[in-house]
Amino acid sequence: MTTNPVVKIYIALVHPPVLSKKAEVICSAVTNLDIHDIAGAGKTYGVGEYFIVTTLPDQKVLVDKIIKHWTDGRGGDVNPDRREALRLVSMVDSIEDAVAKIQATVKEKVIVVATTAREDHVDVSFKELKAEMKNGGTYLLLFGTAWGLSDEVLVNSDRVLMPIQTTSGYNHLSVRSAVSIVLDRLIAQD
Amino acid sequence: MTTNPVVKIYIALVHPPVLSKKAEVICSAVTNLDIHDIAGAGKTYGVGEYFIVTTLPDQKVLVDKIIKHWTDGRGGDVNPDRREALRLVSMVDSIEDAVAKIQATVKEKVIVVATTAREDHVDVSFKELKAEMKNGGTYLLLFGTAWGLSDEVLVNSDRVLMPIQTTSGYNHLSVRSAVSIVLDRLIAQD
Numbered sequence: 001m002t003t004n005p006v007v008k009i010y011i012a013l014v015h016p017p018v019l020s021k022k023a024e025v026i027c028s029a030v031t032n033l034d035i036h037d038i039a040g041a042g043k044t045y046g047v048g049e050y051f052i053v054t055t056l057p058d059q060k061v062l063v064d065k066i067i068k069h070w071t072d073g074r075g076g077d078v079n080p081d082r083r084e085a086l087r088l089v090s091m092v093d094s095i096e097d098a099v100a101k102i103q104a105t106v107k108e109k110v111i112v113v114a115t116t117a118r119e120d121h122v123d124v125s126f127k128e129l130k131a132e133m134k135n136g137g138t139y140l141l142l143f144g145t146a147w148g149l150s151d152e153v154l155v156n157s158d159r160v161l162m163p164i165q166t167t168s169g170y171n172h173l174s175v176r177s178a179v180s181i182v183l184d185r186l187i188a189q190d
Numbered sequence: 191m192t193t194n195p196v197v198k199i200y201i202a203l204v205h206p207p208v209l210s211k212k213a214e215v216i217c218s219a220v221t222n223l224d225i226h227d228i229a230g231a232g233k234t235y236g237v238g239e240y241f242i243v244t245t246l247p248d249q250k251v252l253v254d255k256i257i258k259h260w261t262d263g264r265g266g267d268v269n270p271d272r273r274e275a276l277r278l279v280s281m282v283d284s285i286e287d288a289v290a291k292i293q294a295t296v297k298e299k300v301i302v303v304a305t306t307a308r309e310d311h312v313d314v315s316f317k318e319l320k321a322e323m324k325n326g327g328t329y330l331l332l333f334g335t336a337w338g339l340s341d342e343v344l345v346n347s348d349r350v351l352m353p354i355q356t357t358s359g360y361n362h363l364s365v366r367s368a369v370s371i372v373l374d375r376l377i378a379q380d
Contacts (some may be wrong), residue, residue: 046358180367
């Protein structure tokens with residue numbers, strides 16, 4: 001008898017490179033509630049680490065201050081559950097740095113999965129990816145802020161996950177909602 | 191041949207009566223991003239109306255200002271998708287008022303479903319509720335802010351939906367995440 005293969009899932013919230021409303025490649029600002037909501041969802045679904053990808057020095061100082069308030073400071077004393085969630089969070093300059101950081105720990109290939117609200121570049125459904133994850137492996141799920149991940153990120157990822165489709169014809173979920181739904185679809189028990 | 195029965199789903203974000211950290215029944219403050227994220231998720235999943243339940247006069251003025259900025263004001267001109275989502279939102283003083291408002295439109299019983307992160311009072315699973323909804327009907331899903339809906343709300347609802355459970359043993363989802371996941375589980379196609 002063999003033991004069940006273990007899947008390790010990491011997430012990254014990407015600020016550069018993402019698209020602006022005019023489809024230019026930009027670096028967006030970090031939203032405070034993105035840190036908290038996605039850390040809470042990540043901890044609830046057992047993800048290994050939650051990377052915030054940003055290059056702007058001012059943003060780094062701010063994000064670092066917020067994280068430390070909850071992990072080392074008074075925030076965590078008042079709300080230990082939030083401390084636990086925020087301990088998942090770290091900052092990196094690029095998606096490549098997140099991959100390198102994971103690889104240094106797990107010593108196996110990291111399969112990078114981009115998410116998108118558009119149809120182009122999509123090559124895997126939720127059902128297919130969930131089935132694939134049953135075989136174990138290490139995955140990094142990428143989520144884009146602003147108007148979504150740049151084309152370059154989609155092209156360079158190992159997989160591009162289908163959008164969260166509904167029958168309403170309207171699809172404008174916040175990235176906080178999208179992360180929650182994607183984690184639930186891929187990780188929750190049937 | 192008969193046509194498929196239609197299910198109509200409404201949501202309410204409850205500010206009173208909810209629990210404080212110390213389990214006292216309180217009226218919590220409205221969070222700006224709760225308006226936007228939940229309206230976006232509601233519109234994406236085709237809900238009929240999104241009620242914000244609050245009694246505090248100051249909060250009402252503020253929420254009304256935010257809604258109008260997007261539905262009638264400049265916000266909607268700049269971002270028509272958000273205008274469409276925010277048109278789902280209305281304010282009511284109580285859960286009973288939301289039920290009465292829905293009933294005036296649909297002329298049938300409104301089945302009130304409370305959600306909770308705790309185990310007590312739970313009487314329906316996601317699978318059961320989804321199967322039930324296939325028969326049509328009108329449902330109002332209640333979501334609690336702060337530390338969740340008061341016991342009185344749970345006891346007086348027609349159904350109490352099981353918590354979003356995962357295997358991590360940690361369950362601290364924001365209400366924005368919880369609404370997104372619940373709508374996806376109940377409404378998205380398999």
